[in-house]
Amino acid sequence: MKRFLHRSSSSLIFSGFLILLLLASLAGCAGEEGKSPAGGEKKEAAAANDIRIGVAGAHSGDLASYGLPTVKAAELVVKDINAKGGILGRQVKLLVEDDACKPEMAANTAAKLVSAKVHAVIGHICSGATKAAIGIYKDAGIVAITPSATNPELTQSGRYPNFFRTIAPDDAQAKMQVDFALNRLNARRIAVLHDKGDYGKGLAEFAKKFVEASGAAEVVLFEGVTPGAVDYSAVVQKIRGANADAVIYGGYHPEASSIVMQMRKKGMKTAFLSDDGVKDTTFIKVAGPYAEGVYATGPRDTSSNPIAIAANEAHKKAYGSEPGAFFLNAYAATQALLNAIEKAGSTDYEKVRQALRSQEVETPLGKIHFDEKGEAVGVGFAMYQVKKGVYTEVE
Incomplete structure (x- = not known):
């Protein structure tokens, strides 16, 4: 009997010890679980506080060489700005969407970016795609700024007060x-x-x-x-x-x-x-020797601009290649948009629109701002000719 009681007491003590360990373990888990939602909430709160910028354009297909340089330009500008603390104390986040320069895809892309609650959009790239998307952004109260959509109706019709561009019209x-x-x-x-x-x-x-x-x-x-x-x-x-x-x-x-x-x-x-839809190295690569002597209009050469030099060098360092079509226009568009948000002190649609028109900003294209129609003041075209396999500006 004594042996039994002794064994029972030992068993009870051992069982109690196990229970205590189990309870401590559960308490620890509960403590960790209690911390996890709080940490998650902090991350979610930080993400919700981001300034969300959509980047829309042709990132696949035959015209990807027009759209991908814009993504890279936006990435470089945003990386630099975020490293310096962001805008208004907030980090800038890019949401990249492909429309392949097709109007039907552009409408879906615009709907996605609106659903993602972007504050503004850089793009689209092609005029047809831009026309399909810009009304969707207007209805949602979202500013869009393109580096390359040149169709005059986009600005001259007066239907799109939310539209701006860093390239001259057709x-x-x-x-x-x-x-x-x-x-x-x-x-x-x-x-x-x-x-x-x-x-x-x-x-x-x-x-x-x-x-x-x-x-x-x-x-x-x-x-x-x-x-x-x-x-x-x-x-x-x-x-x-x-x-x-x-x-x-x-x-x-x-x-x-x-x-x-x-x-x-x-x-x-x-x-x-x-x-400018032909003033692209891809045209020269495809046409080969037959490209020689072809003329094409394109954005003025601003390669001697110090900001343009720095932007081109940053591209080479980051991506190991020369920038593509509309890279500097896209770099300027990203700078102008983020400068407007900073000067407006807000991502509010009306305040950003007014800041784009009233606030000048130094860009690779020179110092620019936008007129009442959304055209970049001081931006124009030049004539180029393919000579020895390279587009050269005609004097």
């Missing part, structure tokens, strides 16, 4: 192309082609109007081509048949490279002028 670009064709190339019979899109067709219509208004030349062919087609021999034959001495093309590099290649292979030396 009417200015088309006027430069026509003036150059008439005065520098002495062209008198001009074929005007386009890709049927908002950007390309809009630019071509302006070019046609300027040629006809000049009284010095005539439009001998005005025609749209189908994007993505393999063979453009029919339109090339029309250019030859019209005895055109210059072609002005509105659109992007995939179609332009195909048309130029087919023209040159047929021995046609007709001057070919295009736009």
Whole structure:
């Protein structure tokens, strides 16, 4: 009996010890669990306090070379700003969405960014995609600033008070192309082609109007081509048949490279002028030796600007390559937007809009601000020509 009581007492003591250990363990777990939600709440609170900026554009497909440089520009500007403490004591967070430069995808992209409660958007890249998205942002009270969408209607219609851009519009670009064709190339019979899109067709219509208004030349062919087609021999034959001495093309590099290649292979030396949708290294890579001599308008060369030099060097260091199309325009757009938020002291839609118009900011494009229509004051185009495989500004 004594042995039994002794064993029972020992068992009870041992069991009690186990229970105490278990309770201590549970208390510890409870303590850790109690800490976890608090830590999670802090992280969530910090994330909720971020300034959220959408970056929308072509990040895949044939026109990704236009959109990806904007992502990199935004990343570089934001990284630098966050390292210095952010804006208004808040970190800046980028939400990147791909629209492949397709209007139907752009509308979905815009809806996603609105749902994510972004405070502003950098983009979109292509005019058609921008037109599909900008109304969605307007209804949500979100400012959008593009480095590359040049369709004049975006600013001149007055329908999009939330829209800004760091590039000049297509009417200015088309006027430069026509003036150059008439005065520098002495062209008198001009074929005007386009890709049927908002950007390309809009630019071509302006070019046609300027040629006809000049009284010095005539439009001998005005025609749209189908994007993505393999063979453009029919339109090339029309250019030859019209005895055109210059072609002005509105659109992007995939179609332009195909048309130029087919023209040159047929021995046609007709001057070919295009736009900032073609002033891209991808055009030169695709067209190869046939790109030589092609003219294209594009943003003015500001490579000697100290901020541009620093931005280009930062890109090389971070990504190991030269910046792509519209990189400096996108860098300026990101700077202008974040400067406006800082000067406004808020992410409030109206305050940011007013700050963009009233506050100047130093950028790779020079010191800029925006007029009542959303155009960047002091930003313009220049004419370039492919020489020895590189676009060179024409004096």
